[in-house]
Amino acid sequence: MGAYIRNIVIEGPDARALATFYAELLGMKIIREDWLVVAKDEESFPRLAFDENPDYQPPRWPDPAYPQQMHLDLHVDDPEKAQEVALRLGATRLPDLGGSCPVFADPAGHPFCLCGAGQ
Template sequence: MAIAKLDVVALDCPEPRVLADFYAAVLGGTVAHTEEDGDWLVLKVPGGQLAFQRSPGYVPPVWPSTDHGQQFHLDLTVEDLDKGEKEVLALGATVLDNEDRSRSWRVYADPVGHPFCLCAG
């Protein structure tokens, strides 16, 4: 028997609305305001939720780095890696790893530096 169930994955960021809008464009879903001041937004998507929490002084993870791990990353499935890449780059993502284009995944950073992968599905 589980002790708990996963409710939401929260990402620290300087501007919750900007990052929520980025992931809404990538994943679809609906952004819900949960606090009046906009310091915490939730993106409801099929299968779960992502939250975006304002973090003053936010510093993005360094990738790749043996000194400071990436903390976590999101794996997002797409039907076409080339098309998905073109679309996330147009939304403000950046390529983090472009070495082996034959792999079934590619590594990017969202607009504030959180790593995520597009994976062939």
Template sequence: MSTEATSAAAARYVAVTFDCPDPIALARFYSTALGLPITYSSDEFALLGEEGVPGLGFSRLAGYTPPTWPDPSQEKQAHLDLAVDDLDAAQTRLLALGATEPPTQPQPDRWRVLLDPAGHPFCITTGV
């Protein structure tokens, strides 16, 4: 299988959407954390992004159950990897915004795992 992109792609990548109990609250968290504007919001869906850049969407899911990482009983399903300049400073800022720190940190000197307000794991790293 070739790693080169074909000239006639069937689709364009525009966003990744995360299920959550409150799309507006999660959009506000990521908007502040990433410095991206909320470009659309309703009771059921919110979208972050900038023109020409793939966005992040948040969709209300009734009965949403957050991942339990590192406990495998409710797998993480997907996560974001975010680049930062300083792990300690970024972690402090993200915790102040509403993220939480799980008890397990596989390689805290290289990257940190945090949980967003809806429980989705995401990683911060300086290694990108």
């Protein structure tokens, strides 16, 4: 069938702020301005795209009444440095629930994990 993931779309109250956060965190760039899309370059997949919703309600980790619905597991070469960068960019460390990778929330509250080798 030849299918692949083209975009992972993330909703939030400020699409540009989220696109900037993930571009800097992942060492990527915003490759489309009309619909904010972040990628390594024009040919790379998957990409992150951002949809603005002024009525967005963030998940509340780990409250099942406000579920995460999805999260990103990001592989990083240097987990300690990646955690420092994430916090500097506005991420929040979330409570450890016994998983193998530390969990953070992006500036809009979406959970993501920063996983190193072997995690």
